[in-house]
Amino acid sequence: MDKDTYILAIESSCDETAAAVMKNGRQVCSNVIYSQIELHKLYGGVVPEIASRKHIEKINQVIEQALVEAGVTLKDMDAIAVTYGPGLVGALLVGVAEAKAIAYAAKKPLVGVHHIEGHIAANYIEHLDLEPPFLCLVVSGGHTQLVKVEDYDSFEIIGKTRDDAAGEAFDKVARAIGLGYPGGPKIDKLAKEGNPEAITFPRAKVEGNPFDFSFSGLKSAVLNYLNQCEMKQIEVNRADVAASFQCAVIDVLTNHAISAAKELNIDKLAVAGGVASNTSLRESLQSACKKEGLQFYYPSPIYCTDNAAMIGVAGYYAYKSGVRHGLDLNAVPNLKIGQRM
Secondary structure, three states, rough: OOOOOOEEEEEEOOOOEEEEEEOOOOOOEEEEEEEHHHHHHHHOOOHHHHHHHHHHHHHHHHHHHHHHHHOOHHHHEEEEEEEOOOOOHHHHHHHHHHHHHHHHHHHHOOOEEEEHHHHOOOOHHHHOOOOOOOOEEOOOOOOOOEEEEEEEEEEEEEEEEOOOOOOHHHHHHHHHHOOOOOHHHHHHHHHHHOOOOOOOOOOOOOOOOOOOOHHHHHHHHHHHHHHHHHHOOOOHHHHHHHHHHHHHHHHHHHHHHHHOOOOOOOEEEEEEEEEOHHHHHHHHHHHHHHHHHOOOOOOOHHHHHOOOOHHHHHHHHHOOOOOOOOOOOOOOOOOOOOOOO
């Protein structure tokens, strides 16, 4: 009988300080997250220096709690996995430095993990039948990509945003209509009260690659609409704006994902990233996949936003494939998916 493999995972790429213990890649023994959202709400977005300082303050606590909740010690770990990019450089450095110190002191292998590969791997936690190859739509505050997952450690970007990521557009539009930060969940909630067909906003097509995305024009169209209403002294129905904007984003995301899956002859589609918890996006993708005969996978909301369990899953498969990093591992804020440092 094979020995169980335990991974201690650390995530600190943005404004969540997280640690998790994963068993055999897909079993969550613990998943501890300290969120800084309430702190950054005061500033309307993440302040990198504040995030870094809060990571320093909380990281030992979340790691200790993760080990206690899992009922294990560092001696039981087979490897230490940590996010080393992409993300905020100061925030990443806190996690990387912590992981290196633990790996050195406990004499454990160190495995650096790509943050977006972690988001994709979140789908493995609750879908034990999911195995590569499949297509994954990654939608977050900083990334919007269509990724062909060829194997657990092999990825090809099929499409990506040329400007704003979808989550970034959500935050900017939410700010414009007075919802505050974080924008995604607030627009998702308000949109349920509005009419998605009330305002016609553009669905951008990008020349050169039919699977690339562009959301800056849509964002500008919303801002222009709000400015025109203000100049003409027309009362703005915020729910209609939220619903119509969200509908435009979801239409593009869904159409691109389904078209790519059909063209590549892939019958499995997954979604990942913070915006993957958007209820309307899930419903749209699920309905489209059912219509086209595709299998659809998505993580629970807790595994959509930044967490360490997903880093533990990706770290497990990297560890099993022989990936090891030295104590010279550094934070790489613009790390490309599939890139190995």
